[in-house]
Amino acid sequence: MAKTATLYRCSECEATGPKWSGRCWSCNAWGTIEEIAMGSGTPLGQSLARGALSRVIDLQSVSGKETVRFSTNINEFDRCLGGGIVPGSAVLLGGDPGVGKSTLALQIAQSLLASKVNILYVAGEESPAQIKMRAERLNDKDLLNLSILADTNLLNILATSAAQKPNLLIIDSIQTIYNPEANGVPGSVAQVSGAAAKLVELAKTHNIAMILIGHVTKEGYIAGPKMLEHMVDVVLYLEGERFQSLRLLRAVKNRFGGINEVGVFEMTGAGMSEVANPSKLFLDEQISSRSGAAFTAIMEGTRVVACEIQALLSKSTLAYPKRTSVGFDLNRLWLILAVLAKHGKLPVHEQDVYINVVGGLKISEPASDLPVALSMISSLLDTPVSAEIVSVGEIGLSGEIRPVSQFDRRASEVERLGFSKMVIPARQNPGKTKLELIRVGDIRELIQKLFGKK
Structure with a gap:
């Protein structure tokens, strides 16, 4: 024994x-x-004796069938999934409290019910009365036909789902589901992993598409074991600031499509509204030349988003000047400031620095280095950058400006938005564009060409 x-x-x-x-x-x-x-x-010997031989097949003998998806008719959501929901797949939707996860799930149900798709909504957090109030706010009669299961017992949910055989099963949320066969309280590691494993098995064996809504920790990760993200087929994060209407839906894992895709929504009184053209959301309708403002075009997944970056530099009265950044990585800001001081010979070390990305957007790609530097130089010298200019480029520690990826798509978008000039790295291959290109090789050349300073 x-x-x-x-x-x-x-x-x-x-x-x-x-x-x-x-x-x-x-x-x-x-x-x-x-x-x-x-x-x-x-012991290994006993394990070998107990095991049975399984059938081994060649990959070429497997019949390849094209994955059939059903669209939710919410284009931004379908974009993140790679074209729609795959039957039998498990989608994990995470986000901060109050960001709109349940509202988005209800709108998905609303859209699919109009297409006569059978849906079962498991309510673990809200009562049916609360869900009805939310449905009335969305003002759609189709939602009155939504099947609600107000139960948190995993065994009851499995039995009901197997009997109902819905096309889509929505679990709101996985942290509230209780598995009587596992130890711990709801939300613990054992409970979450055990419930998720059973639900994913149900989805695969009965070909039921499933959306699991999950909470996130204060660090921004899905609450529960990391194994939860490995169990499911798709992991989506719904991001947004509490006091901003903008919501970004990011795909960080997708077995049926590309990752890093982004869907853009705006939270309104009637629910989540799709933003087909995000650039209009992040750009001021009355674009004008102002000191401390610079425009750029960043990549969010496969889509180009044009946005405005604002900087304010003021003489500091503190021993250690303040650096504040909203929507841009603070460590990256320190790096750019060091480059401006060392290679640009600018007195930024004695300035309080404030950076803001307009519209609540969060930028992480290195191509935004150049517009951030441009906005800070503009504020420091109190010299506006022309509102016709867009800039992209990565800044290296030696002061050089490096090329960026997918330049042709960025150029097409800014040209469509009415910009006429673009500041680009000297070694960038621009392809065909009608934009007037301003090539800069390093920080000193940038200051000289745009501000006339040597």
């Missing part, structure tokens, strides 16, 4: 240790250590 060993595991991060502790050794959470029994394992 195999010996049983005792191990201790954190219910928050799944870190394990040989001894009990009041505080987790990894995530520092208090009161999360649980005792678990671990078998010593079976």
Whole structure:
């Protein structure tokens, strides 16, 4: 008989240790250590004797069928999925509290019900009365035909779903589901992973498409074990600031399409509204030349988004000048400031620096380095950059400006929006464009060509 060993595991991060502790050794959470029994394992010889031979097939003998999707008729959501929902797939939708996950799920149900798709909505957080109030706000009669299951017992949900056989199963949310066969309270690692495994198995065996709504931690990750993201086919994050109407839906994992796709929504009183042309949302309708403002074109997945970056530099009265950034990485800002001081010979070390990306957009790609630097130089010298100019480029530590990817798509978008000039890296291959190109090789050349300073 195999010996049983005792191990201790954190219910928050799944870190394990040989001894009990009041505080987790990894995530520092208090009161999360649980005792678990671990078998010593079976010898290899016994395992080989107990196992049965399985059938091995050649890949060429597998019949290749094109994946059939059904569209939600919400183009921004379908874009992130790669064209629509795949039957039998599991989609994990995560986001901060109040960002609009349940509203988006209800709007997906609303759109599919109009196409006569059978949907089962499992309500683990809200009562049917609360869901009806939300449906009335969306003002659609089709939602009155939505089937609601107000239950958090996993076994009841599995049995009901297998009997109903819906085309789409929506779980709101996975952290509220309780599995009587697993240890722990709802939301714990054991409960979340066990419930998710059973639900994904149900989706695969009964060919039911499923949307799991998940909470996120304060660090911005899906609450529960990381294994949860490995179980599902698609992982989507719904992002947005609490006091901003903008919502970005990002695909970080997709077995049926590309990743890093982005859908853009605007939260309104009637729910989530699609933004077909995000550039209009991030650009001022009355674009004018102002000191401290620069325009750029960034890539969000496969789409180009034009936006405005604003900078304000003012003489600091503090021993350590302040650096504040909204929508742009603060560490990247420090890097650009160091380059401007070293290679641009600009006195930015004595300035308070404030950076803002208009519209609540968050920028992470290096192609935005050049417009950020341009806006700061403009504010420092109190000299406006022409509103006809857009800039893209990555800044290196030696002050050089490096080429960016997918330049032709960026150029086409800014040309369509009415811009006439573009500041680009000297080594950039522009292809065919009607834009007037201003090539700059480094920071000094940028300052000289745009501001007339040597």
